Amino acid sequence: MNITSNFDSGNIKVIACESPLDIQLEINKDNQSTFFQWFHFRLETTPFVEHCLHINNLKESAYPEGWDDYQAVASYDRQTWFRVPTRYDNGTLIIDFEPECSQVFFAYFAPYSYERHLDLIYWAQSHAICDAENLGTTLDGRDMTVLRIGEPSDDKKAIWITARQHPGETMAEWFVEGLLHKLLDDEDPHAAKLLSKAVFYIVPNMNPDGSVRGHLRTNAAGVNLNREWATPSMDQSPEVYLVLNKMREVGLDMYLDIHGDEALPYNFVAGGEGIPSYDARLEDLENTFKDALLTITPEFQDEFGYDKDAPGEANLTVASCAVGEEFKALAYTVEMPFKDNANLPDIDYGWSDRRSYQFGQDTLAAIIAVVDKLR
Structure with missing residues (x-):
């Protein structure tokens, strides 16, 4: 047997790997940080033999409650990721699995590789209405790229979407991929209507360094970008x-900032009710957008989510709050689950890359309900 994580977004520490029924592992912390939760590794072994993998010391992980009712994902081809039998017992995640091939990958959620990220950027810029701009470089020297879609003019709204400030929340870039495929489809009526009224600025990956390093929450310097x-x-x-x-x-x-939540098995949004400038106009925009999304897709709900901030008590280091306050604009954090959508459970795949992709497309369609009211 052999276990490795020596690849893009890989993360695991091997403690013992001598018996298929007693594989002992731990997750490495983000560089210069105490955060850890993301794992991604490959097991090379004898197929059709029962294996028992233990990922230990998870009481100290970033979100211990995220392991309750969680099922890990696995893949043979790195294209289709399916859920595998997983249980959590007193700080240890236990995966019971009989592989059908000699090599199998395991991950916290379906990975979104840096190469796929680059492919998405340059596929998008091949469309005449899209321009890819390099804003500068990260601490590890990677490009920070924003996609501008549509031709700017004074009468068009500027709609911003960022994803993956927390690099382990890979569902966020799957969401953006779906949204981009719809927005750049020249036969899509939602895209046509939106692009007649707005220009989109999209950052598919806010944290490419952390993504490649296999981090959960921070950049190369161990900094949580969503507190900066x-x-x-x-x-x-x-x-x-x-x-x-x-x-x-x-x-x-x-502004929409796309994320994933470790603990809550739902899709939901977190708004700006706590920012100092929150008023009836922003409340109406929030409600209009939420109502549209509720109508468009049963994947979204507004019953479960984060506690609302008291008036004037928003954390203005967080992206959606800071941006909403500075620009006096509709600004939402969009959250998706690492587990499953409890309202529409799928025993084989749980919440998945494909469902994140579709949710991105549905969210784009919901923007039509508010685009005329943004100014």
Whole structure:
């Protein structure tokens, strides 16, 4: 047997791997950070033999409650990721699995590779209405790219979408891939209507360094980007610094920041009710958008989510709150589950890359309900 994570977004530490029924593993922490939860590794072994993998010390992980009722994903071809029998017992995640091939990959959620990220960027820029702009580089020297879709004009709204500030939340980039495929489809009526009224600025991956390093939540310096929006810097959080400056340059009328939640098995949004400038106009925009999304897809719900901030008590270091306050704009954090959607469970795949992709397309369609009211 052999276990390795020496590849893009790989993360695992092998403690013992001598018996198929007693494989002992741990997850490495994000660099210069105490966060850990993301895992991604390959097992090479004898097929059609029962294996028992133990991932230990998870009481100290970033979100221990995320392991309850969680099922790991596995793949033979790195294309189709399916759920495997998984249980959580006193700080240890136990995966019971009989592989059908000699090599099998396991991950916390369906990975979204850096190569696929680059393919998405350059596929998008091949469309005449899309321009890819490099804003600068990350601490590890990777490009920070924003896609501008549509031709700017004074009468068009500026709609911003960012994803994967937390690199282990790969469902966020699957969401953006679906959204981009719909927005760049020249036969799609939702896209045509939106692009007649708005220009989109989309950052498919806010944290490419953390993504490649196999981090859950931080960049190369161990910084949580979604707590940097009040005072970003090129030394610690160039990703936020560069994107925020671009927002200020071109303007912003609506903002969606796409994430995944470890514990809650639902799709939901977190709004700006706690920002100082929250008013009846923003409340109406939030409700209009939510009502549209509820109508479009049963994958979305508004019963379960985060507790609402009290008036004036929003955390203005968080992207959606900081941006909503600065631009006096509709700004939502969109959350998807790592587990399954409890309202529409799927025993084989749970919440998945494919469902995230479709949710991105449905969310784009919901923007039509608010685009005329953004100013």
